[in-house]
Amino acid sequence: MVRFDIPQLFSIGRQRLDAGAERPKKLLNLYLLVFAAVSVGVNLISYGLTSAVDGFSGLSNVGARSALGALQSLVNLLSILFPPVWYYCFCAGSLRIYRGQDVQPKSMVSGFCQWKRLLMAGLMYLLPVLGCSYLMTMLVSTYVVLITSARLDPAALQALLEAPTAAVQSAVTEAFLPLLLVCSLLFALIALFFLFRYRMAFFLMTDYPQIPGSQILRCASRMMRGHMGQFLRLDLRFWWYYLAQVLISLVPFAGLIAELAGVPLPLDPNLIILLSGIVHTLLISTLNYFFKNQMLYTYAAAYDQILQEESQQIWQRQQSCEPPRM
Secondary structure (H helix, E strand, O other), X not given: OOOOOHHHHHHXXXXXXXXXXXXXXXXXXXXXXXXXXXXXXXXXXXXXXXXXXXXXXXXXXXXXHHHHHHHHHHHHHHHHHHHHHHHHHHHHHHHHHHOOOOOOHHHHHHHHHHHHHHHHHHHHHHHHHHHHHHHHHXXXXXXXXXXXXXXXXXXXXXXXXXXXXXHXXXXXXXXXXXXXXXXXXXXXXXXXXXXXXXXXXXXXXXXXXXXXXXXXXXXXXXXHOOOHHHHHHHHXXXXXXXXXXXXXXXXXXXXXXXXXXXXXXXXXXXXXXXXXXXXXXXXXXXXXXXXXXXXXXXXXXXXXXXXXXXXXXXXXXXXXXXXXXX
């Protein structure tokens, strides 16, 4: 099993990045420009649709509200599906430039032809994530409910049931907020584990376009076998990048965090969601502009080392096979 020399990986990534001249930077600029334009556009459209839905009232406008709500759901779905497909296009182009191949920015569009494989891989990734998260959430929820029921005062329960609906909802939300946070943390940890396990999938899709998406994930998992600890040490070299990503990911929830903290906000909640979404897009784009290429080329160097090891093992197995008897 190959052992990574992390300083060497950094050096190889930097050399390949410099050898690419202006091409890596142009590709990154194109990726970030389209990403920012789509993200800001989705935020503006979502804000406009939400404001329009809020503007309709009464039974006579039920149909209009339903149509606008369905359109908003479609926009939100597209905003979920577009980023991973576009990121795959960027990864595929970057891997080719890393290997010294000529890549035109317009060729990134061809990556959208792989949407079926990406969709299948995404579904295969989500199934174990959602299954494990559901199981862990049910276990935690059952434990908390049993403990709460055992310690609940019957008089307090009767008073809660007789309280107004708004008061009941507020009390239930406050009581189960820690449980919600714990379950969200469990979901994030499980998702990160599987994301870490399948992290070579985009590179493999680039090298093997004929392999189905579900099989790509199995190949990616096999490639990471025995290398997860090494990749973890490599990730720790970029700890500041991942910490910045986590902090930036909290920006869209600024309004909710301020509400939970009891801080009054002078703006309309929908406008706060719009502004926080735009700020999030600008921050994440700025972070990637300065550091994404160096990280991606370093991981490409690690991927090529593992791929070379896998190819040598396959060749050795083929050479050791006995010829068939006649």
